[in-house]
Amino acid sequence: MISLPPRWHKVIRDLWNSKGRTLLVVLSIAIGVFAFGGLFVAQRVGVPDMAAQFHEITPSNITISLAEFDDDLVNWVKRQPGVNDAQAHVSYAMTVLNTEKPYSIVLYGSDNFTGMHINRIKPVAGDWPPHKGDILIERTTADRANLGIGDTLILRNDVGKEYRLRISGIVHDLDVMPATLRPVLAGYISLDTLEILNLPRAYNRLDIVLSDEITGGIPTDNSVQAQEARSQAIAQQADRLEKELRRRGLRVTSVSVRRSGQHWSTDIVSGLSVILIGMGLFSLILSGFLVVNIISSLLAQQKRQIGMMKVVGGTAGQVTGVYLVTVAAFGILALALAIPGALWLGYLLLNYISVRYLNFDLRSFYIPPDVLALEIAVGLFVPLLAALAPIVSGTRLTAAQAISDVAVLGRASLFDLALARVRGLPGRPRWRCETRSGTKPGWC
């Protein structure tokens, strides 16, 4: 502290002596940076992480619902041009009766859970794969319906017949929309269990992965045009396959196409992020107005000090520097709070949203260097930019204006005069007179 030039001591003491004011400004800047930065971090880290995890399950591009079929059809589809892989499974819908309220449940049946190569499901707890008479449930289903391993599900089919299955494990299926978001539960059974449910042991769903020539591989270009091009290519392939299947006499009940090869929530998350980042930025801009107010009042309060600094040799540039450094100090203090805060907020927000609503686990969390640089730039420059005009105008006062014993403190603008008339006050503005004995209201 001793080696600092006195003008910087002034900056430090001005900050310290008005702790309330300093705290108010620092917090308001910090909240803006915090909200803006936290959401930016969440968006920049979360979206790529989600995309990477989704890619790891090898998501299908097309799912075709058919009347009962066997492995011959699967092998035939695999041989079709543009098809990279295909996998069959069973899907039936029933109703769960013994939960807090009845829920629809989609049962996913397979005889090769451990060998899945499309829309891979990961075991989380309990048995893997499911045994006959047992059911595994998706982890968001467990959360939504408050179910756990060992519980028994009472299921009712569409003709009103009821069945009981024991929950023997919990799995993570990134391909289904989480039950926490949509009130439809997901269960996983072996083909042997179909017999217990009086359902035919035959496939009715075909998951297809197209070749990279058609899908473009892992999406790197997420522009609207690129997504549209990918969607069109996938849709054309789905049409062709559907026609081919019908031509072979198969009854196709539905064809669902994953439009862009991305997780279902990618667009929602991206859109929501943009809105939230915008709101964070807006709050930062609002904090800029507070900075303007605080700095304007600080300058008015220190008018004489500004004058004295000029009297003892301070140039307008030097005096301006003193107040710009004060504002920069507000920004630095705010960043010291906001950067760890933004990291913390980003992590909490992303972790909560991703696990609870998007059903993926956050694997890594960090501040991307460019986001950190952006936070620093925004935290410093928004307040500086906001305070620049009042500082320049305040420190541009001549020494005479700043230290005059009897001084007109401000000239009324046309707006002030108009406002005075609107309020029924005299058009001529009242000045405030400073005299040696203090400040006196009234006419100079």
Next chain:
Amino acid sequence: MLGLFGKKNSSPVATPTTPSDHLIDLRNVVKAYQTEAGDFIALKGIHLTIDRGEFVGVVGKSGSGKSTLVNMITGIDRPTSGEVFIAGTGIHALSEGQMAQWRGRNQGVVFQFFQLLPTLTIIENIMLPMDFCHMYTPRERRERAMSLLEMVDIGEQAHKLPSALSGGQQQRAAIARALANDPPIIIADEPTGNLDSRTANQVFELFEELVASGKTLLMVTHDDDLVQRVSRTVVIADGEIVNEWLVRALPTLSQELMVRITGQLVSREFAPGQPVIVQDSEPDHFYIIESGQVNVFLTTPSGHEIFVESLGPGQYFGEMALLNGGRRAAHVRSVLEEPLHAFALAADDFRAMLADSEETEHALRALAAMRHEALTAAQ
């Protein structure tokens, strides 16, 4: 103490546009302020010169223009017209930034209310001008600030905030700050106005020491006792400087009268040995000596010329016949060694002045009576 004032500063800006032999030279300075009621002329064509080492007191009533005059000299404010030369630099032509740096290096300013920065310690306040003007190394700044504080006897208060000091101590700190960059000129605007008489006296003694060490000091004051102790007094009234020689010669005149008579005085020059008043002539003027000397002689009925007395700057003559009526009682001639510069006041103006100032008439009549006695004795 002298060591603190020995370091010469290089003037940072502005070469003289018109050389001046005087340290401070104001030429026809006018300052007008625009107000709602119209232009207000605070200074009306001021001419003022101050030389090195002078201790000048500026006096005048509130609103007379004292502070405006001081602001012109410090460059805190700018003249509407006219020129201000300080140490050869035309400061009226400097930009605001140049002015601040120039002032910081060449002038120390002391205010009535001290104006120390409240969040800086006393020593930091002293170091601030050195910091802004890039004077001395950081280590030298601290050492110099401490020496200055010790010089003004508040060394032990160096690390306190101004609010912890008494008014007198704060003014001492303000004086130390004014000396920070070792400026040749100290300007003090009512420096004792907020101090008790004992503290005011101590501060004034400090100023006397500074003048003795070679500083030029200009002090605005209301304190009549302190005015008596400065080497020169400048009276300002209604935006005009009252003739200094009139102030010296007739100090009992009111300021309004001084302003009026300043406008009536006519400057006249007499060659060495030239008669100014001839005995037995009709009285027409009253004279105040600006520079040079006169000898007063009396011609006796026998035709002999008798030397009565010599008069010098600030003294007056020619009042006796105007006061008592009749003709001139003696000869007055410029001395042979140098020319005489005097201000002449016409007889009618002189009588009007006496009519308006009873106190001055008494003072003049008392001196005239003494001179009459001296003439009688000489005869």
